[in-house]
Structures are given as C-alpha cells and as structure tokens.
Amino acid sequence: DVFYENGFENYNNNCKRCQNHLMNYLRFEHFVVELMEGVRMVLIDRQISLMNMLIKETDPKPVRYFAKRLNVSERTIYSDLEKVAQVSQEYGFYIEKKQGVGIKIHSTPVKKESNREDKTVSNINYGVKERRVKIIELLLFNSGKVTFQNLSDYFFVSKSSIHADLLYIKENFLNSTTVQLISDMRGTRVDGSEEQFQNTFVLFNSFVDQIEKKNEMFLGNHQQKHSVFKRYYGEILVQTCQKILYDFVKVHLEEISESYLYNVLNRLIVLSYRSSKGHHIEETEEIHSSKVLSHEKNELLSQISNSLGIKFSKGDIQYFNKHAEANKIVKKEIEIKFLPVIEKALTRLSEMLKIDFAADNVLKNQLAKHFPPMVYRLKNNIIIENPFLTQIKNEFGLMYDITWFVMSSFEEELGIHFTDKEIGFLMIYFQSALDRMQISKKVLIVCPTGITTSGLLLNRVKKSLPPVNVFEVASFDDMHKINFNEIDFIISTAHIKVKNIPTLIVSPLINDDDMQNILNFYNSTFVLKEKDSKEKLANCSLMKLQKFTNENYIEFDCQYNTFKELINDVTDRLYKDGYVDIEYKNSLINREKMGGTNLPTGVAVPHGNPQYVKKTVIAVIVNRKPIKWSDEQNVRVVFFVCIAKEDIKNVKEILGEIYNLIDDREIVDQVFLNSNKKQFIGLLGGCIS
Numbered sequence: 001d002v003f004y005e006n007g008f009e010n011y012n013n014n015c016k017r018c019q020n021h022l023m024n025y026l027r028f029e030h031f032v033v034e035l036m037e038g039v040r041m042v043l044i045d046r047q048i049s050l051m052n053m054l055i056k057e058t059d060p061k062p063v064r065y066f067a068k069r070l071n072v073s074e075r076t077i078y079s080d081l082e083k084v085a086q087v088s089q090e091y092g093f094y095i096e097k098k099q100g101v102g103i104k105i106h107s108t109p110v111k112k113e114s115n116r117e118d119k120t121v122s123n124i125n126y127g128v129k130e131r132r133v134k135i136i137e138l139l140l141f142n143s144g145k146v147t148f149q150n151l152s153d154y155f156f157v158s159k160s161s162i163h164a165d166l167l168y169i170k171e172n173f174l175n176s177t178t179v180q181l182i183s184d185m186r187g188t189r190v191d192g193s194e195e196q197f198q199n200t201f202v203l204f205n206s207f208v209d210q211i212e213k214k215n216e217m218f219l220g221n222h223q224q225k226h227s228v229f230k231r232y233y234g235e236i237l238v239q240t241c242q243k244i245l246y247d248f249v250k251v252h253l254e255e256i257s258e259s260y261l262y263n264v265l266n267r268l269i270v271l272s273y274r275s276s277k278g279h280h281i282e283e284t285e286e287i288h289s290s291k292v293l294s295h296e297k298n299e300l301l302s303q304i305s306n307s308l309g310i311k312f313s314k315g316d317i318q319y320f321n322k323h324a325e326a327n328k329i330v331k332k333e334i335e336i337k338f339l340p341v342i343e344k345a346l347t348r349l350s351e352m353l354k355i356d357f358a359a360d361n362v363l364k365n366q367l368a369k370h371f372p373p374m375v376y377r378l379k380n381n382i383i384i385e386n387p388f389l390t391q392i393k394n395e396f397g398l399m400y401d402i403t404w405f406v407m408s409s410f411e412e413e414l415g416i417h418f419t420d421k422e423i424g425f426l427m428i429y430f431q432s433a434l435d436r437m438q439i440s441k442k443v444l445i446v447c448p449t450g451i452t453t454s455g456l457l458l459n460r461v462k463k464s465l466p467p468v469n470v471f472e473v474a475s476f477d478d479m480h481k482i483n484f485n486e487i488d489f490i491i492s493t494a495h496i497k498v499k500n501i502p503t504l505i506v507s508p509l510i511n512d513d514d515m516q517n518i519l520n521f522y523n524s525t526f527v528l529k530e531k532d533s534k535e536k537l538a539n540c541s542l543m544k545l546q547k548f549t550n551e552n553y554i555e556f557d558c559q560y561n562t563f564k565e566l567i568n569d570v571t572d573r574l575y576k577d578g579y580v581d582i583e584y585k586n587s588l589i590n591r592e593k594m595g596g597t598n599l600p601t602g603v604a605v606p607h608g609n610p611q612y613v614k615k616t617v618i619a620v621i622v623n624r625k626p627i628k629w630s631d632e633q634n635v636r637v638v639f640f641v642c643i644a645k646e647d648i649k650n651v652k653e654i655l656g657e658i659y660n661l662i663d664d665r666e667i668v669d670q671v672f673l674n675s676n677k678k679q680f681i682g683l684l685g686g687c688i689s
Contacts, residue, residue: 054105194280194281275312490503492506548647
C-alpha cells in the first residue's frame with residue numbers, strides 16, 4: 001500500500017524497513033502480472049475489467065459501485081464475482097466481503113499450487129480473442145500460410161470455429177490499407193504490397209496493445225506498449241528505435257502528445273524490422289512539405305542504420321516521412337486555407353450549444369495547428385490510434401456525436417471523410433473549451449456580523465473550493481447592490497432566500513464540518529450532477545422527440561437477425577417515405593465503418609450525413625433479441641437520428657433528450673426492454689406525428 005499510494009518518493013535505500021516494503025511491493029506486483037497472464041485465457045473481458053478495478057481500489061467498494069462503472073446490473077456483478085473469486089484463489093488472491101461496507105481483493109503471502117497446465121504446453125485455454133490474435137501472428141511472423149486443419153489441431157477447436165475466426169479477421173481487422181486474406185488449395189495466406197504489410201504489422205501491434213491494456217495493473221501504459229514491441233521485434237531493435245526517436249523529439253520539438261509519439265515509434269519499429277529482413281517500400285511521386293525530414297535523407301533512419309546496420313531505401317524514407325508528418329513529428333506552419341472552415345465550424349457549434357466558441361482564441365489556435373496534419377492523415381488514409389476513444393464515447397457521448405454532426409458537414413469542402421478517432425481528437429479540444437468556460441463560478445459570501453468575521457469566513461471558504469472561483473463578500477445592507485445575475489451560488493451565516501440561486505448556510509465561525517459541507521455542496525451542484533434513474537427520467541424533457549418522432553417509425557418486439565438487415569430495412573423505408581436521399585444509407589454505413597455508434601448500455605445511435613436528409617425524423621427500433629453491432633457488441637435498442645440541415649441547430653436538444661433515455665442501463669430496461677410501443681408513446685406525451 002505504501003508504494004502503491006506514494007511510489008518511491010520517500011524511499012530510503014539504507015532503511016531495512018523501506019527495503020522490506022519494496023520487496024513486498026515487487027512480490028505483489030509479480031503476483032498480479034502472473035495472475036493476469038493466466039486469467040486472460042479463462043475470464044471474459046468484463047470479468048477481467050472487474051478484477052482490474054478490484055485490485056486498483058485501495059478501500060472496499062459496494063457492488064453497486066462496480067455495476068455502475070461497468071454499466072451492468074448488480075446481479076451480473078454478483079455472478080462475475082463468483083467466477084473471479086474462483087480463478088483468483090488459484091493464484092493466492094481472495095475476495096473479502098464486508099456486509100454493509102463492500103468488497104476488496106487481497107493477496108496471500110504465498111502463491112497456491114495450481115493444477116493448471118502450463119500455457120506454453122497447451123493451447124486449449126485460448127479464448128476467442130486470443131486465438132484470433134495468434135492466427136494473425138502466425139500469418140504475419142511465421143510461415144505466412146495456414147490451413148483450417150493445422151489451426152484446428154493447434155487450438156483444439158472445430159474447423160467451423162477457425163472459419164469464423166478468419167472471417168472475423170477479414171471483415172473486422174483487415175481494411176483497404178492492409179494486406180488481404182487469400183484462400184486457395186494451398187491454404188490461407190496474406191498478400192499485398194510492402195506498405196500494406198507494414199500497415200498490417202502496425203495495426204496488429206495496436207490490436208494486441210488494446211487487449212493487454214485491459215489486463216494492465218501496476219505497469220504503466222508506456223512500459224506495457226514497449227513490452228508488446230519487444231516480444232515480437234526484439235529488445236535491441238526496440239530500445240534503439242525508442243532512444244533515437246525520443247532524443248530527436250527532445251531536440252526538435254517543444255511538445256508532442258504521447259499518442260502521436262507511440263504511433264511514430266510503432267511505425268519506426270515495424271519499418272526497421274521489415275527492412276532488416278530485406279523488405280522495402282517502393283518510391284512514389286508524392287511530394288511532402290516536411291522541413292525537418294527530407295525526401296532524400298532522414299536523421300532518425302540514418303542513426304538507426306548506423307546503430308543496427310539496417311539499410312533503408314528512398315521509398316522507406318518517403319514512407320516514414322509521411323507518417324512523421326501525419327503524427328506531428330514535423331513542425332508545420334498554420335495553413336490559412338483552413339481558417340474559414342474552423343471559423344464556420346465554431347459558429348455552427350456555438351449555435352448548437354448556445355455558447356460563444358468563436359471568441360475562444362486558445363481553441364482557434366489549437367484547431368489551426370491540429371487541422372493541417374489531421375487533413376493530411378485523412379487524405380492519405382493514415383490511421384492513428386486515439387487512446388482515449390472508448391472513454392470519450394462512454395463519458396462524453398453527447399458531445400462526441402455533436403462534434404460529428406458539426407464536422408460531417410465540412411467533409412465535401414475539405415475532401416475527406418472523418419473517422420471516429422479523428423472526431424475523438426477534435427471533441428477533446430471542444431470539451432476542453434467548454435470546461436474552461438464553465439469551471440469558474442462566482443461565489444457570494446453573506447456575513448452580517450462584521451468585517452472581521454467576513455474576512456475569516458472568506459479565507460476559510462477559499463481553502464475549501466478550487467482556486468479558479470471568484471468571491472465577493474457582502475453584508476445584509478449591501479445586498480441591494482449585488483447583481484444576482486452574475487452570482488452562481490451563495491454561502492451565508494444567516495438564513496436568506498434568493499430565487500434560483502443555490503444557497504448554503506454555515507456557522508459564523510466556520511468549522512471543519514462547514515468546510516466539508518461547502519465542498520460537498522459545490523461538487524453536487526456544479527461538478528457531480530448525477531441523479532438516480534427514477535429522478536432523471538421524471539425530470540427529463542422530451543419535447544424535441546415529441547416533435548420529430550413518427551409513430552410509423554417506433555417499433556417494439558422486432559425480429560431482425562443482423563446489423564445489415566436492420567440498417568437496410570429502416571434506411572430503405574426512410575428513402576421510400578421521402579425522409580432521406582438515396583445516398584443516405586451509404587453515408588450511414590460508412591459512418592459505422594469509421595467507428596460503431598453503440599453504447600455500453602446496449603443501445604446504438606446510427607446517423608448519416610445531414611446533407612442527405614430531406615426532413616428530420618427519429619426512428620426507434622427495439623429488437624426482441626440482441627444483434628451484433630458493427631464492433632461485435634450486442635445491441636437491442638436502436639435510435640436512427642436523421643437531422644436535416646435546417647434543424648441542425650436543434651442537434652444538442654435532440655441528442656440530449658435521446659441520451660437521457662439511453663445512457664443509463666436501468667432507464668433502458670425500464671423504457672425499452674420492459675415496455676411496449678404504447679407505453680413509449682405515452683412517455684412522449686402521446687403527441688407525436
């Protein structure tokens with residue numbers, strides 16, 4: 001606990017107690033890593049996430065805490081705990097349950113003996129995801145050719161399972177920028193240009209890294225990623241590439257995001273590995289604008305060549321320069337041609353959110369620097385990983401979708417198609433701007449007992465609240481001078497009532513309890529606005545859904561079998577009824593290919609480009625059984641959001657009302673899964689077209 005909480009800040013190498021603490025910490029860390037390597041084969045992703053959370057929590061937490069974090073019912077958590085407890089005991093861990101307090105995971109000093117076979121000997125315990133990773137590895141790193149029979153024998157599964165694995169790899173892993181699967185009498189292999197091969201290796205690294213991130217315990221992201229690289233490409237090559245890249249960045253760049261740095265390191269390692277095997281990329285006629293990296297020479301690759309004896313072709317250099325520029329390793333000047341698009345995007349966002357983003361010069365400057373490499377990436381079909389994407393979709397789903405609606409209208413002007421990863425990056429800028437506008441609150445302190453007491457009160461209140469807040473002190477006599485339109489909340493030593501302004505009463509000589517109450521009051525009012533499901537549902541407005549929902553497009557107890565069947569049927573009807581153009585279906589399908597619109601609550605919100613919508617309409621589909629959505633997640637409730645250009649200003653309200661109904665699993669169960677069409681129409685007030 002000492003080292004987990006405080007790190008090595010107070011560690012004394014000459015102190016025996018510190019040394020014992022360190023040994024216990026390292027032993028526990030080793031146990032955890034060893035444990036996760038074993039359970040990855042027998043637990044599903046949700047159960048692994050639960051185990052991660054249990055080990056990271058320093059205090060017992062109630063079951064409802066984990067249920068809310070994982071977006072499942074408490075019953076599911078209880079069921080998962082049985083499996084987690086059973087597996088963890090095998091490795092010397094046990095789950096302690098304290099009635100009325102919560103649950104916590106502990107480790108015993110000695111790992112218990114296990115009868116489990118060594119995973120290097122048996123492949124029986126491969127999970128589906130791990131098996132597919134291994135198949136990709138065999139195709140890329142080994143002979144490059146596999147057969148259904150040898151894979152079936154290797155993994156102890158049926159040929160039909162192998163067929164499903166290869167189909168999944170073809171449809172969900174490979175894309176137009178990677179190699180393709182070729183099957184014939186000789187077996188199954190991958191084929192493509194050297195650039196496509198390298199793109200596939202890069203994608204594979206990221207794919208494995210994402211899986212292992214779910215099992216990450218005390219090891220940080222940075223170290224975890226490098227362990228993936230070293231496993232496949234060798235420690236010397238990885239360490240050399242890492243050192244040369246990091247030294248280059250320190251000299252040439254003031255700052256760079258860790259995600260961009262990881263993307264370039266990924267490319268650099270793969271390029272060096274393939275070049276060392278004699279595989280080189282063909283040179284093209286493309287011209288790049290890089291000032292630091294030239295077409296003929298590259299400082300990074302020259303150093304790697306000198307250190308490892310690897311020869312790079314002009315095509316290799318050209319390829320790496322392209323990706324260095326796309327990931328901001330190269331300084332690019334702000335391009336004036338993007339400024340009008342940025343201005344129009346901020347104006348449109350301001351109209352939707354009723355907030356003036358156009359006056360935020362920090363945001364403008366950030367976007368002006370971000371747009372050139374972003375457009376360059378999208379035009380050259382360069383995909384970079386956004387490590388925050390899942391968190392963005394889960395925690396900022398409304399703002400994420402609003403960002404997509406705003407930016408999709410500029411695709412034709414920019415000559416690009418936005419991906420979910422790029423929308424995620426843009427959303428971070430918009431959300432940060434929103435936070436800057438909303439974080440500062442003006443606090444009025446009312447103290448009728450005199451200046452001395454008010455000074456004491458002000459000083460203690462300042463210690464309780466974030467430093468960005470603005471404070472004003474007034475007596476009862478000064479109240480008539482206050483402009484209450486500028487006041488966000490009031491702290492008073494006497495009972496007062498001001499309409500529509502939150503007020504907290506404290507004692508004249510403010511004590512520790514008062515200070516804690518002030519902080520709790522501030523958080524609950526301005527920071528943590530979560531309500532329970534019943535209160536949230538009772539208070540939410542559904543006026544826009546009433547206006548734009550058509551009864552003919554509200555369907556419960558449907559019997560669609562696949563994602564494609566549902567999408568085709570609904571979009572064809574929308575076209576037939578004159579709500580959308582013929583191009584709308586493809587724009588919606590392409591949007592899903594860029595990143596699924598499904599949420600952890602089992603709901604999807606597909607939407608196409610507004611330029612293909614003739615008349616705004618919301619369609620609600622509730623399926624009888626779950627169907628696999630575009631990223632293999634189960635979905636039962638689908639909201640089709642078709643918003644015409646003239647209604648784009650209503651996007652925030654429309655999506656806000658939808659999210660009020662779908663971002664909480666209890667509400668989804670109540671409103672959709674345990675309800676019917678008549679009851680849902682009643683919830684909308686019965687006044688729909």
